[in-house]
Every structure is written in C-alpha cells, then in structure tokens.
Amino acid sequence: xxxDKVIDHFTNPRNVGEIENASGVGTVGNAKCGDIMxxxxxxxxxxxxxxxxxxxxxxxxxxxxxxxxxxxxxxxTIQEALEITNKAVMEALDGLPPxxxxxxxxxxxxxxxxxxxxxxxxxxxxxxxxxPKTDISETEEEEEY
Amino acid sequence: MxxxxxxxTTRTAPQVLEAMLPYFSECYGNASSVYKLxxxxxxxxxxxxxxIANVLGAKTDEIYFTAGGSEADNWALKATxxxxxxxxxxxxxxxxxxxxxxxxxxxLEQKRGAKITYLDVDADGMISLEELEAAITPETIxxxxxxxxxxxxxxxxxxxxxxxxxxxxxxxxTDAVQAFGQVPINVDECNIDMLSSSGHKINGPKGIGFLYIxxxxxxxxxxxxxxxxxxxxxxxxNVPGIVGYGAAAQLANETMATRTAKExxxxxYLIGRIKAEVPNCKLNGHPEKRLPNNANFSFEFIEGESLxxxxxxxxxxxxxxxxxTSGSLDPSHVLMAIGLPxxxxxxxxxxxxxxxxxxxxxxxxxxxxxxxxxxLRNMSPLYEDYKAGKSKSIIETRY
Numbered sequence: 289x290x291x292d293k294v295i296d297h298f299t300n301p302r303n304v305g306e307i308e309n310a311s312g313v314g315t316v317g318n319a320k321c322g323d324i325m326x327x328x329x330x331x332x333x334x335x336x337x338x339x340x341x342x343x344x345x346x347x348x349x350x351x352x353x354x355x356x357x358x359x360x361x362x363x364x365t366i367q368e369a370l371e372i373t374n375k376a377v378m379e380a381l382d383g384l385p386p387x388x389x390x391x392x393x394x395x396x397x398x399x400x401x402x403x404x405x406x407x408x409x410x411x412x413x414x415x416x417x418x419x420p421k422t423d424i425s426e427t428e429e430e431e432e433y
Numbered sequence: 434m435x436x437x438x439x440x441x442t443t444r445t446a447p448q449v450l451e452a453m454l455p456y457f458s459e460c461y462g463n464a465s466s467v468y469k470l471x472x473x474x475x476x477x478x479x480x481x482x483x484x485i486a487n488v489l490g491a492k493t494d495e496i497y498f499t500a501g502g503s504e505a506d507n508w509a510l511k512a513t514x515x516x517x518x519x520x521x522x523x524x525x526x527x528x529x530x531x532x533x534x535x536x537x538x539x540x541l542e543q544k545r546g547a548k549i550t551y552l553d554v555d556a557d558g559m560i561s562l563e564e565l566e567a568a569i570t571p572e573t574i575x576x577x578x579x580x581x582x583x584x585x586x587x588x589x590x591x592x593x594x595x596x597x598x599x600x601x602x603x604x605x606x607t608d609a610v611q612a613f614g615q616v617p618i619n620v621d622e623c624n625i626d627m628l629s630s631s632g633h634k635i636n637g638p639k640g641i642g643f644l645y646i647x648x649x650x651x652x653x654x655x656x657x658x659x660x661x662x663x664x665x666x667x668x669x670x671n672v673p674g675i676v677g678y679g680a681a682a683q684l685a686n687e688t689m690a691t692r693t694a695k696e697x698x699x700x701x702y703l704i705g706r707i708k709a710e711v712p713n714c715k716l717n718g719h720p721e722k723r724l725p726n727n728a729n730f731s732f733e734f735i736e737g738e739s740l741x742x743x744x745x746x747x748x749x750x751x752x753x754x755x756x757x758t759s760g761s762l763d764p765s766h767v768l769m770a771i772g773l774p775x776x777x778x779x780x781x782x783x784x785x786x787x788x789x790x791x792x793x794x795x796x797x798x799x800x801x802x803x804x805x806x807x808x809l810r811n812m813s814p815l816y817e818d819y820k821a822g823k824s825k826s827i828i829e830t831r832y
Contacts, residue, residue: 304812319776322736322756326814343814347738
C-alpha cells in the first residue's frame with residue numbers, strides 16, 4: 289500500500305518536535321477527519337528557513353508527508369518554501385495511495401499556515417501567500433447501488 | 434508473528450484442511466451426478482449439514498450453504514422483503530450491524546420501498562429491548578439483529594429479542610458470523626427464524642457460509658439456476674468448502690467450553706494490563722457480555738492506522754476502526770453508534786485472540802503497544818496541547 293520511502297519517513301520521521309519561540313507555527317486539519325499537522329519554522333534575518341519541526345496526529349501517510357515537507361523546506365527561502373506543492377511532497381515520497389493524497393495537501397497547507405503566522409507576527413506580507421484554510425477535508429463519494 | 438486479528442479471519446485448522454483435501458483430488462465428483470463418485474460428494478455434504486445443524490439444535494434441511502456470511506445476510510433480508518412485503522414493508526435492525534446488513538437495508542430502503550428502523554445502542558453497544566418492542570408496528574415483517582458485534586464484541590440479548598419477535602409474529606434473523614461456534618446458540622430456545630454464518634471465522638475455509646432458514650419461513654431462492662440446496666440456492670456445491678465448514682463447526686462446538694474459558698482468561702489479562710499500564714485509554718464494548726476473544730481499546734491523541742503499521746513492524750497483527758482503515762472519512766459506524774467522539778474513535782485498536790494465543794504473546798503485545806502509543810503521542814500535536822494544559826483529555830473527563 290505504501291512506498292518504501294513513505295514507510296521510511298513514517299518509521300523514522302525527520303524533524304519531529306517543537307521549536308521554542310518559533311518564527312512561525314501553523315496547525316491545520318481536524319481531529320474529526322483524523323489528521324492534524326503542526327509545523328514550526330525558524331526563519332533567520334535573511335528570510336531563510338534555518339530549522340523546521342513538526343508534530344502530527346494521523347495515519348502513516350500523514351506522518352510521512354509531514355516529515356518529507358520539513359525536509360523540503362529546510363534551508364529554503366520563504367519564496368522557495370511557498371512554491372513547494374503537495375505534488376512535490378508526493379513525488380519525493382515516490383507517490384501516495386489515492387485515498388491519501390489529502391495528506392500531502394495538508395502538508396502543503398501546514399507550511400503555508402506557518403508562513404502566514406510568521407508574516408502576521410512580523411507585520412509583513414509574503415507575495416503569493418493567502419490566508420490558509422485551517423481545515424482540509426474532502427467530500428465523500430456517494431455510494432451507488 | 435503474533436496474529437491477533439481472529440475476528441477478521443482465522444487460520445484453517447489442520448484437521449479441517451485434512452478433511453477437505455480429498456474433495457479437491459480424489460472425490461471431485463459433482464454432488465448432483467448419479468454415479469458413485471458424485472454420490473460420495475453428496476454424502477460428504479449431508480455429513481457437514483448434520484455437523485452444523487447439531488451446533489444450532491436445527492434440522493439438517495434447515496441449513497442452506499452459501500458463498501459466505503455476506504451472501505447469507507443479503508439473501509435473508511432481500512428474500513424476506515420480497516416474499517413478505519405484501520404483509521408490510523417495515524424492517525427493524527440496529528446501527529451497529531455489519532455492512533452486509535446495513536448496505537442491504539439501504540438498498541431495500543432506497544430502491545425497493547422498505548421502511549427501516551435502525552435501533553440505537555447504549556455506550557456498551559447493547560440494544561434496548563423496550564425500544565425494540567416499541568418500534569414494532571403492524572407493518573413490521575422482520576427484525577434483524579446481530580448475535581455479537583464484530584468490532585467491539587458486545588453480545589446482544591438474542592433470546593429476549595427472539596421472544597419479542599415471536600410475541601408479535603415478526604420474523605427474526607440474526608447475523609451470527611462472529612457468534613457461531615464462539616458462544617452457544619440454540620435456534621429453538623432463541624426463536625431464531627434465520628441465521629447467517631461464515632466458515633472462515635471459526636478455523637474453517639473462506640468462501641463458504643450458510644443461512645439457517647426455519648421450516649415454514651417462505652423465502653425464495655436468491656441465486657437462480659439448478660436444484661441444489663432444495664432448490665433454494667443454485668450452483669454446484671463447494672464440496673471441499675462445505676466439508677471444511679462441517680469439520681470446523683464440529684471442532685468449534687466440541688472445544689467451545691475449554692477454548693473460550695482460556696481465551697477469556699487471557700483476554701481479561703490483556704485488558705487489565707493495557708488499562709493499568711497505558712494512560713488515557715478506554716475499553717470499547719460491554720465489559721462482560723462480550724465475545725470471549727475480543728478486546729477493543731481507544732488510545733487518546735493517536736490515530737489507529739499509525740498504530741497498526743507500527744504493530745505490524747513489531748510482528749503483531751491487529752485492526753482499527755479509524756477512518757484511514759475503514760476506507761472512508763469517518764471512523765467506524767459502530768464506534769460512532771456507541772457515542773465515541775471522533776478523536777477517540779480514530780485511535781481504536783481491536784485485538785482478537787485465538788486458542789493458539791499464549792500469555793507470552795500477550796505480554797509481548799502489551800509491551801509493544803505501550804512503546805508505540807508513547808512514541809506516537811510524542812509525535813502528536815493533540816498530546817502536546819494536552820501536556821501543555823491547553824486542552825483536556827476526553828477520556829479523563831467523560832469516561
């Protein structure tokens with residue numbers, strides 16, 4: 289069901305934890321759907337992401353996408369981080385099962401939420417960043433008989 | 434490997450497999466054929482039918498083999514509705530039935546004009562007999578309530594349900610897929626008119642089940658074709674499957690008392706240790722009236738699929754009612770029906786024992802569960818908030 293990379297990032301997740309006095313923190317998802325992702329960013333004066341940590345409540349794919357997302361944003365500029373899409377996270381993980389694609393959307397959204405928090409705290413505007421949705425969910429298909 | 438998912442399926446017992454093997458190789462005759470080879474198969478089917486009828490206190494010609502529990506459930510509901518809809522269109526069932534019942538009811542409701550009452554259950558998963566009786570109307574033709582629940586293990590009061598059905602002249606069907614061979618059931622004592630069961634849940638083979646149909650219940654064939662199963666279920670008989678099911682049923686019945694006593698003891702040991710050693714956890718299902726081998730827990734702040742994958746890596750097979758494992762966005766309908774909040778339902782773990790389970794297996798499993806739950810909690814933002822005093826524990830405040 290999962291690629292080796294997903295299993296690797298789930299069993300040995302990179303960057304689990306919190307950052308004290310983080311530059312930005314973003315939490316997305318809800319417990320109702322069974323996925324909550326929180327991303328912490330440490331951003332330096334030059335606007336480069338020095339460090340990134342996460343905490344996730346969710347399935348194997350949710351943990352793996354969080355882990356991969358933190359790896360991808362580390363060392364990037366804010367603009368570069370903003371351009372990381374859910375597709376990039378999925379590709380880096382060698383794909384996700386179709387029912388788990390929303391986990392990667394959650395990871396993209398969590399990065400945006402943390403960047404938004406950083407922008408709010410510093411009274412700046414980040415070009416191309418809109419206020420993120422905090423609740424990512426999908427609509428369920430109707431069953432046919 | 435430690436296999437603790439015996440409610441999903443079981444290992445085919447060696448003696449069951451042995452009984453089946455000749456019917457693949459030497460005795461491969463069609464039971465409908467007149468020559469000796471065919472008649473050998475017919476004899477084998479008759480024997481299996483007796484073995485099964487014995488377990489239920491039924492007559493042999495009341496056992497109809499099907500391809501499994503789901504077919505038996507579909508048959509019971511659709512054919513009862515088809516035959517008796519002139520009398521009324523109302524069926525009573527519960528919110529915690531298997532999907533083979535629930536989705537069949539939805540079909541009858543949406544496409545065939547049936548009216549279905551889905552009874553609530555209490556926090557332990559038990560139906561209310563008062564609510565059941567109050568739900569009966571002159572239009573009610575069938576009550577379909579499971580003998581025991583597959584997820585939380587709760588055993589429903591089928592004897593009392595049967596008595597109510599009889600009093601009101603309503604047919605009673607029970608999905609006994611989890612209960613058959615695990616708890617004693619007598620179709621006469623419980624006034625059961627129809628009962629579904631499946632072979633692979635009791636160390637028999639997959640792809641075989643049966644529907645018990647009491648004499649006088651006028652349901653027609655669901656699969657049309659040849660005259661097999663007294664013209665009620667067409668198709669060349671799955672002889673090895675039937676033979677295996679007969680052997681498994683006899684075995685389950687003969688070993689029931691000792692096997693389940695051992696399972697209950699180990700299961701209670703498992704529940705006791707988990708509850709004492711893992712904080713913020715609760716047992717789901719009725720504390721006593723539950724299947725001998727079933728334990729179902731909810732661990733707060735974590736999600737079930739993560740737990741299952743990590744248990745699998747430790748060599749332990751279990752199951753969960755989380756959304757990620759149910760294939761939909763919601764956690765299991767059973768956990769919702771017993772009133773669990775989503776957060777708690779997502780963190781469920783079902784462990785179901787067999788007579789092969791040892792105390793060492795349980796000790797190892799408990800240690801791994803403790804380790805993995807702690808590990809996942811350290812990753813969880815919900816646990817972080819709880820630890821920081823930003824949110825309260827639902828289990829601590831509600832249970």
